[in-house]
Amino acid sequence: xxxxxxxxxxxxxxxxxxxxxxxxxxxxxxxxxxxxxxxxxxxxxxxxxxxxxxxxxxxxxxxxxxxxxxxxxxxxxxxxxxxxxxxxxxxxxxxxxxxxxxxxxxxxxxxxxxxxxxxxxxxxxxxxxxxxxxxxxxxxxxxxxxxxxxxxxxxxxxxxxxxxxxxxxxxxxxxxxxxxxxxxxxxxxxxxxxxxxxxxxxxxxxxxxxxxxxxxxxxxxxxxxxxxxxxxxxxxxxxxxxxxxxxxxxxxxxxxxxxxxxxxxxxxxxxxxxxxxxxxxxxxxxxxxxxxxxxxxxxxxxxxxxxxxxxxxxxxxxxxxxx
Amino acid sequence: xxxxxxxxxxxxxxxxxxxxxxxxxxxxxxxxxxxxxxxxxxxxxxxxxxxxxxxxxxxxxxxxxxxxxxxxxxxxxxxxxxxxxxxxxxxxxxxxxxxxxxxxxxxxxxxxxxxxxxxxxxxxxxxxxxxxxxxxxxxxxxxxxxxxxxxxxxxxxxxxxxxxxxxxxxxxxxxxxxxxxxxxxxxxxxxxxxxxxxxxxxxxxxxxxxxxxxxxxxxxxxxxxxxxxxxxxxxxxxxxxxxxxxxxxxxxxxxxxxxxxxxxxxxxxxxxxxxxxxxxxxxxxxxxxxxx
Amino acid sequence: xxxxxxxxxxxxxxxxxxxxxxxxxxxxxxxxxxxxxxxxxxxxxxxxxxxxxxxxxxxxxxxxxxxxxxxxxxxxxxxxxxxxxxxxxxxxxxxxxxxxxxxxxxxxxxxxxxxxxxxxxxxxxxxxxxxxxxxxxxxxxxxxxxxxxxxxxxxxxxxxxxxxxxxxxxxxxxxxxxxxxxxxxxxxxxxxxxxxxxxxxxxxxxxxxxxxxxxxxxxxxxxxxxxxxxxxxxxxxxxxxxxxxxxxxx
Numbered sequence: 001x002x003x004x005x006x007x008x009x010x011x012x013x014x015x016x017x018x019x020x021x022x023x024x025x026x027x028x029x030x031x032x033x034x035x036x037x038x039x040x041x042x043x044x045x046x047x048x049x050x051x052x053x054x055x056x057x058x059x060x061x062x063x064x065x066x067x068x069x070x071x072x073x074x075x076x077x078x079x080x081x082x083x084x085x086x087x088x089x090x091x092x093x094x095x096x097x098x099x100x101x102x103x104x105x106x107x108x109x110x111x112x113x114x115x116x117x118x119x120x121x122x123x124x125x126x127x128x129x130x131x132x133x134x135x136x137x138x139x140x141x142x143x144x145x146x147x148x149x150x151x152x153x154x155x156x157x158x159x160x161x162x163x164x165x166x167x168x169x170x171x172x173x174x175x176x177x178x179x180x181x182x183x184x185x186x187x188x189x190x191x192x193x194x195x196x197x198x199x200x201x202x203x204x205x206x207x208x209x210x211x212x213x214x215x216x217x218x219x220x221x222x223x224x225x226x227x228x229x230x231x232x233x234x235x236x237x238x239x240x241x242x243x244x245x246x247x248x249x250x251x252x253x254x255x256x257x258x259x260x261x262x263x264x265x266x267x268x269x270x271x272x273x274x275x276x277x278x279x280x281x282x283x284x285x286x287x288x289x290x291x292x293x294x295x296x297x298x299x300x301x302x303x304x305x306x307x308x309x310x311x312x313x314x315x316x317x318x319x320x321x322x323x
Numbered sequence: 324x325x326x327x328x329x330x331x332x333x334x335x336x337x338x339x340x341x342x343x344x345x346x347x348x349x350x351x352x353x354x355x356x357x358x359x360x361x362x363x364x365x366x367x368x369x370x371x372x373x374x375x376x377x378x379x380x381x382x383x384x385x386x387x388x389x390x391x392x393x394x395x396x397x398x399x400x401x402x403x404x405x406x407x408x409x410x411x412x413x414x415x416x417x418x419x420x421x422x423x424x425x426x427x428x429x430x431x432x433x434x435x436x437x438x439x440x441x442x443x444x445x446x447x448x449x450x451x452x453x454x455x456x457x458x459x460x461x462x463x464x465x466x467x468x469x470x471x472x473x474x475x476x477x478x479x480x481x482x483x484x485x486x487x488x489x490x491x492x493x494x495x496x497x498x499x500x501x502x503x504x505x506x507x508x509x510x511x512x513x514x515x516x517x518x519x520x521x522x523x524x525x526x527x528x529x530x531x532x533x534x535x536x537x538x539x540x541x542x543x544x545x546x547x548x549x550x551x552x553x554x555x556x557x558x559x560x561x562x563x564x565x566x567x568x569x570x571x572x573x574x575x576x577x578x579x580x581x582x583x584x585x586x587x588x589x590x591x592x593x594x595x596x597x598x599x600x601x602x603x604x605x606x607x608x609x610x611x612x613x614x615x
Numbered sequence: 616x617x618x619x620x621x622x623x624x625x626x627x628x629x630x631x632x633x634x635x636x637x638x639x640x641x642x643x644x645x646x647x648x649x650x651x652x653x654x655x656x657x658x659x660x661x662x663x664x665x666x667x668x669x670x671x672x673x674x675x676x677x678x679x680x681x682x683x684x685x686x687x688x689x690x691x692x693x694x695x696x697x698x699x700x701x702x703x704x705x706x707x708x709x710x711x712x713x714x715x716x717x718x719x720x721x722x723x724x725x726x727x728x729x730x731x732x733x734x735x736x737x738x739x740x741x742x743x744x745x746x747x748x749x750x751x752x753x754x755x756x757x758x759x760x761x762x763x764x765x766x767x768x769x770x771x772x773x774x775x776x777x778x779x780x781x782x783x784x785x786x787x788x789x790x791x792x793x794x795x796x797x798x799x800x801x802x803x804x805x806x807x808x809x810x811x812x813x814x815x816x817x818x819x820x821x822x823x824x825x826x827x828x829x830x831x832x833x834x835x836x837x838x839x840x841x842x843x844x845x846x847x848x849x850x851x852x853x854x855x856x857x858x859x860x861x862x863x864x865x
């Protein structure tokens with residue numbers, strides 16, 4: 001888990017790279033992609049808290065993301081609420097929903113939990129499509145306003161980059177703190193042996209619901225950010241496929257690693273941009289990658305250094321012997 | 324009005340029969356391996372689309388096209404088990420969920436590359452002259468669906484209760500280690516279960532395609548509905564899942580007809596959630612559920 | 616301290632326990648023995664709230680705690696270990712014990728996320744306490760190892776350290792000597808005495824008769840789900856029914 005100081009150092013280093021990244025890619029199309037990397041990082045970190053630490057699967061994360069986006073979108077575009085206030089309202093409503101459904105759903109385990117969360121996600125997705133008067137249905141919701149702060153309007157990729165990465169960095173910092181606290185330890189304990197954790201006085205049921213709720217709230221905030229930077233949303237962004245994509249980000253990045261989730265989010269957001277040249281082959285490549293990486297790299301991207309360094313050390317030792 | 328309701332029930336039963344077949348496929352794999360195979364729906368797609376392919380591109384007779392499609396789908400299922408599931412026998416449920424999702428994406432992607440994104444239709448097996456039953460219309464294809472489903476359920480039951488390998492599979496589902504100790508080749512049984520369930524899926528895909536058309540992406544929804552059927556049936560690979568599928572089909576059809584067609588797909592998942600939360604052991608009592 | 620009244624447990628058609636009653640006095644070491652299948656572990660699982668019994672009640676310090684969830688019993692000062700060692704395998708030895716201090720700390724999700732000063736103070740306190748507990752069982756040097764990689768004997772000790780971190784009033788040990796060699800068993804005996812010395816009541820299920828006869832104040836014998844005898848080690852050793860049960864069962 002690393003000591004206090006290395007954790008802080010890691011975070012500062014990471015924040016620094018995030019700050020200067022736009023200088024390298026300024027203006028280009030890539031800036032827009034990096035905005036998405038930020039949003040997906042928030043979503044992946046949120047799911048990782050639930051999946052990588054507490055060991056509870058969710059295939060319905062896209063629903064919370066979508067609910068955040070739609071509540072924010074409808075409240076501002078239709079009812080003229082301020083975007084910041086809308087984001088707060090959305091987070092509160094989504095938090096309540098997650099808390100309420102968390103108690104019955106998180107009693108389930110493994111495959112059954114996966115299916116229940118999947119079912120919830122599909123129901124919400126269908127609701128986005130069918131409540132046409134409210135959401136605009138399959139053709140989407142337009143006219144969502146940008147965020148504003150004083151006289152500044154967040155209407156360019158550059159501004160939105162810093163806005164969204166501000167939230168993403170905050171998510172990372174809070175999550176790193178959380179997983180290194182007594183709550184984080186209790187979550188990992190539940191993951192390893194729920195019965196022993198309970199015997200140690202951990203209220204496993206409540207804690208699982210709380211972390212499920214936290215994860216939903218972060219996803220909702222990410223949804224609001226998405227809605228107010230895109231200014232247009234449609235149900236297609238919040239379907240089952242996106243829930244699977246988020247799950248993939250977390251697993252490929254590395255379960256139980258906050259920075260791993262960033263790596264996974266970055267890879268899976270950038271990859272389609274590169275695969276685009278292959279056109280229709282991208283879905284095949286995506287499926288193949290998902291299978292191969294889970295089979296041969298179950299630790300995820302974040303574990304590559306610890307996988308490679310012994311090999312490097314061996315090579316070095318070998319070279320030393322010959323020299 | 325009552326004719327209308329009968330009509331809904333009849334078409335619901337035919338959709339439900341399809342769900343039952345897919346659900347049994349889910350249950351067979353689940354019971355022999357503990358895996359929920361998210362790729363199950365893709366075999367349904369493969370069955371339908373390959374039959375179309377052999378029929379229209381190679382001009383094969385219908386029956387030959389069907390047999391070939393079932394054989395090839397089964398081969399894909401076997402390949403899937405050999406390449407991904409067997410090497411990962413001790414992986415956590417999470418890893419297995421992701422692997423089967425990956426396989427489903429891969430199979431769907433390949434289908435799209437090979438057969439394109441268009442929707443294809445299969446001819447009815449025998450004529451398209453509707454029959455009238457108590458004021459409701461029924462196509463001959465509906466009868467084919469009922470007949471074939473019944474036949475498969477009967478064969479299935481005979482296999483699991485009266486053949487050596489069927490009994491061995493049931494033994495594996497009760498206790499894999501004990502089954503291994505008495506000399507049952509558990510690995511082979513797992514392979515069998517993938518073969519049987521992909522064959523079942525492809526049959527379901529073939530018999531429904533003349534009514535519902537087929538394309539590379541029909542697998543997801545059908546697969547998930549099949550899973551709902553299996554959950555209602557308490558993951559039984561016998562009659563309980565069949566009843567679950569029929570119940571689901573009828574409720575969906577009635578809901579779509581009388582409430583709103585837009586929410587048709589939501590009905591299945593609301594039922595799924597209710598069952599999981601209230602009766603995770605399935606709608607019917609454990610004693611009645613035969614697990615295979 | 617602990618009183619169990621008329622516990623009956625039926626699984627399917629099988630009666631695992633039939634009308635078992637006994638009590639444990641404060642500060643004593645109580646042994647629960649019996650041939651395999653006598654229902655010892657089932658009894659433990661019922662007392663610690665993991666199974667729900669068919670009938671009967673459990674009292675802790677004269678207050679009814681029947682069917683309390685394990686986490687609630689932990690708050691009342693009851694803790695246990697497991698026959699098959701249930702460690703948090705992916706966490707370090709130190710972190711395992713720190714989870715044992717869960718009930719001794721307060722910080723919630725919010726203050727943990729924000730790293731409030733109260734949280735930092737508490738963390739320091741938890742760390743110190745955990746080290747003391749590791750010292751108590753002699754695992755201080757292994758603090759940073761991953762628990763899943765510990766040798767079996769040390770795993771048992773860690774489980775006890777983790778349980779002791781709760782500062783329990785009563786600790787239930789499920790076959791703590793199983794899988795230990797004779798030197799480790801002797802150390803375990805000393806440790807159990809030390810635990811009692813610190814004012815904690817001990818109940819243990821155990822097959823190692825030498826250990827049981829050596830350290831227990833009183834012993835309860837179960838056979839086929841029923842109470843067969845109860846008394847001091849000497850009384851038990853001389854009880855003909857007990858001898859018959861052990862010889863008869865092999």
